[in-house]
Amino acid sequence: MVYIEKNKTERATKHRIVILFVCVLAVLCLMVFRLAWIQIINAEEYRDRAIRQQKGDVPIEAKRGIIYDRNGKPLAASAMSYNVWVRPPVVRDEYKGAKLEDLAEKISAVTGDTKEDIMDTLKSESPLLKMSQYLEKDKLEKLKKLEIPSLQVAEASRRSYPMGDFASHVLGSVNSDNRGRSGLELQYDDYLSGVAGRWIRNADVHGDPLAYGSEKYYEAEDGLNVVTTIDEVLQHYLETAIENGMKKYKPQSIQAVVMDPKTGDVLAMASAPSFDPNNPTSPVDSAEKKKFNKLSDKEKGEYLSKLWTNPVVSDLYEPGSTVKVVTVSSALEEEIATPDEPFYCGGNITVAGSTIHCANNVSHGNETLKEALANSCNVVMVTLAERMGADRQYKYLNLYGLTEKTGIDLPGEAYPLVPPLENLNQVTHANLAFGQGIAVTPIEMCQAVSCIANDGVLLKPRLVKELTDKNGKVIQKFPVEIKKKVISKKTAEETMSAMELMIQKNGGNVAIPGVRIAGKTGTSEKPINGVYTHYVYGSTVCIAPVDDPKFAIVIMVDSPTYGLYGGTTAGPMIKEFFEKAFPYVGVEAKLTDEEKTKLNESQSEVPTVVGKSLEEAKKILANAGLGYSVVQDQGDDSITVKGQYPQPGKKISSIEKVYLYIE
Numbered sequence: 040m041v042y043i044e045k046n047k048t049e050r051a052t053k054h055r056i057v058i059l060f061v062c063v064l065a066v067l068c069l070m071v072f073r074l075a076w077i078q079i080i081n082a083e084e085y086r087d088r089a090i091r092q093q094k095g096d097v098p099i100e101a102k103r104g105i106i107y108d109r110n111g112k113p114l115a116a117s118a119m120s121y122n123v124w125v126r127p128p129v130v131r132d133e134y135k136g137a138k139l140e141d142l143a144e145k146i147s148a149v150t151g152d153t154k155e156d157i158m159d160t161l162k163s164e165s166p167l168l169k170m171s172q173y174l175e176k177d178k179l180e181k182l183k184k185l186e187i188p189s190l191q192v193a194e195a196s197r198r199s200y201p202m203g204d205f206a207s208h209v210l211g212s213v214n215s216d217n218r219g220r221s222g223l224e225l226q227y228d229d230y231l232s233g234v235a236g237r238w239i240r241n242a243d244v245h246g247d248p249l250a251y252g253s254e255k256y257y258e259a260e261d262g263l264n265v266v267t268t269i270d271e272v273l274q275h276y277l278e279t280a281i282e283n284g285m286k287k288y289k290p291q292s293i294q295a296v297v298m299d300p301k302t303g304d305v306l307a308m309a310s311a312p313s314f315d316p317n318n319p320t321s322p323v324d325s326a327e328k329k330k331f332n333k334l335s336d337k338e339k340g341e342y343l344s345k346l347w348t349n350p351v352v353s354d355l356y357e358p359g360s361t362v363k364v365v366t367v368s369s370a371l372e373e374e375i376a377t378p379d380e381p382f383y384c385g386g387n388i389t390v391a392g393s394t395i396h397c398a399n400n401v402s403h404g405n406e407t408l409k410e411a412l413a414n415s416c417n418v419v420m421v422t423l424a425e426r427m428g429a430d431r432q433y434k435y436l437n438l439y440g441l442t443e444k445t446g447i448d449l450p451g452e453a454y455p456l457v458p459p460l461e462n463l464n465q466v467t468h469a470n471l472a473f474g475q476g477i478a479v480t481p482i483e484m485c486q487a488v489s490c491i492a493n494d495g496v497l498l499k500p501r502l503v504k505e506l507t508d509k510n511g512k513v514i515q516k517f518p519v520e521i522k523k524k525v526i527s528k529k530t531a532e533e534t535m536s537a538m539e540l541m542i543q544k545n546g547g548n549v550a551i552p553g554v555r556i557a558g559k560t561g562t563s564e565k566p567i568n569g570v571y572t573h574y575v576y577g578s579t580v581c582i583a584p585v586d587d588p589k590f591a592i593v594i595m596v597d598s599p600t601y602g603l604y605g606g607t608t609a610g611p612m613i614k615e616f617f618e619k620a621f622p623y624v625g626v627e628a629k630l631t632d633e634e635k636t637k638l639n640e641s642q643s644e645v646p647t648v649v650g651k652s653l654e655e656a657k658k659i660l661a662n663a664g665l666g667y668s669v670v671q672d673q674g675d676d677s678i679t680v681k682g683q684y685p686q687p688g689k690k691i692s693s694i695e696k697v698y699l700y701i702e
Contacts, residue, residue: 101233553628
């Protein structure tokens with residue numbers, strides 16, 4: 040009996056040993072098969088994965104070039120910050136489930152990135168991924184205290200616009216990858232962005248360097264600096280003028296541009312409403328921000344696209360009576376009229392059975408050609424168009440650049456809309472003479488006005504003078520570009536004389552005693568979906584001073600609620616700009632004896648306000664009967680006045696202002 044039991048036990052043991060042997064053999068076979076699969080079949084894939092895991096390849100961002108004004112004032116620069124890279128698989132090995140979510144929440148509290156975005160990064164299968172960008176040093180130190188495994192840090196330059204929404208449509212902005220999105224940032228992106236470097240090193244699974252690993256550092260090549268033609272002071276004066284215009288006339292928008300007619304340099308260019316390129320995805324105005332937040336994603340995209348577009352070069356408007364300077368100069372150049380030739384206006388003229396009226400059906404009676412421009416007489420303009428014929432009229436529209444883009448160095452410039460010559464009839468031909476049926480951009484109109492101020496020579500507008508490297512060495516210059524000779528110097532002088540008469544007779548909102556200013560106002564009905572509406576474009580163009588032109592300026596007001604006409608909306612803004620700009624560029628008033636007498640009677644001595652608070656300074660100036668303007672007003676009357684112009688003790692008239700500087 041004992042023998043039988045022993046026999047059974049031995050057989051069972053042998054059976055178990057056989058089973059165990061078979062299992063071990065199967066496992067060994069599987070291991071051999073798996074090893075063969077890895078080392079032979081998928082050898083290349085695993086080799087690549089090992090290399091990717093061991094080789095850290097961190098991009099080294101190039102420092103984006105600085106954008107300067109013409110005098111070397113930085114308008115856009117790059118501030119030092121840090122990009123943080125992480126190895127998601129390594130982090131997941133240490134933090135699982137709820138721990139990973141808790142870590143994401145802690146990271147979010149430090150960096151400001153959303154928890155969802157951080158979780159998406161940490162769940163990624165990529166061996167190395169950017170987790171946060173543009174962190175300040177204090178945030179980076181807080182992040183390091185979380186002791187996240189395999190954290191890697193690279194220096195990065197973050198775009199900064201020190202003056203907020205200043206010249207925002209000119210400068211543009213950059214996207215999250217620090218590449219140009221709009222404006223000069225986009226136009227000159229290839230120059231500004233530079234060439235990124237790389238930091239390549241051998242590391243273990245945690246990102247720590249291997250003892251015998253290799254390391255290569257390819258230094259980034261910084262971008263070039265862009266030196267613009269913009270004058271920071273004149274830009275500020277122009278922006279202040281149109282900001283005041285937005286408050287006073289409550290239009291949909293205002294566009295303005297100032298050029299040096301002798302070089303084609305754009306000295307200032309501004310549009311309202313604007314945006315802050317430091318935070319370009321949100322409107323500056325609080326009321327607009329509330330409306331924006333209620334929009335759908337698609338509507339937000341359309342809104343921002345429109346907001347970032349520079350309307351001075353991209354938006355078309357009917358120039359109205361400002362085009363009459365082109366009509367008059369063309370007629371003078373073709374010698375089909377003279378400045379003092381007599382005309383008669385009965386208030387209307389019939390063309391092909393249609394009656395064309397002067398504004399408000401006013402009859403100007405007997406007038407010379409110069410007076411007709413000053414009176415903005417449609418009847419005389421139509422008469423000139425009939426004398427010239429459509430062919431010659433188109434010839435000068437083309438010569439003045441009103442049938443093509445200017446070629447200014449900004450993205451998104453629009454083509455003007457001019458009806459084809461073959462489609463003209465007598466009425467549409469007549470309408471062109473006083474600016475109806477044609478649509479241009481403000482920059483195209485300013486180019487044409489600059490031509491008259493430049494003795495009839497048309498120059499290409501430019502916004503950038505040169506490119507420099509980080510040491511200030513000039514790498515490339517952009518010279519003044521002459522396009523064509525449009526009219527003679529004699530014709531240009533005669534046209535400016537007629538424009539000067541217009542300011543003297545009907546341009547009281549622009550005129551400044553002692554300075555010769557030439558200009559023309561214009562008001563046109565605004566078409567919407569091809570139908571003229573009760574909304575208007577009000578615009579004014581000016582050249583000053585007439586005897587030595589330093590400025591050609593165009594301001595266009597879209598659909599003003601108050602003021603309506605070009606002379607009563609754009610005109611006062613131009614005057615406000617001139618009042619500040621003339622002293623800045625050294626233009627002195629040359630008063631007649633009569634003007635001197637009037638001014639002496641109303642002159643007051645400028646008191647000392649430097650060192651006073653803005654509130655005190657305003658009271659002192661008000662008691663002296665003097666107006667004032669705060670340069671870069673921050674809305675805080677407790678701020679101390681650091682400087683003033685004119686200086687204390689100088690006598691000025693009540694029409695002049697004292698400029699207060701708080702910086």
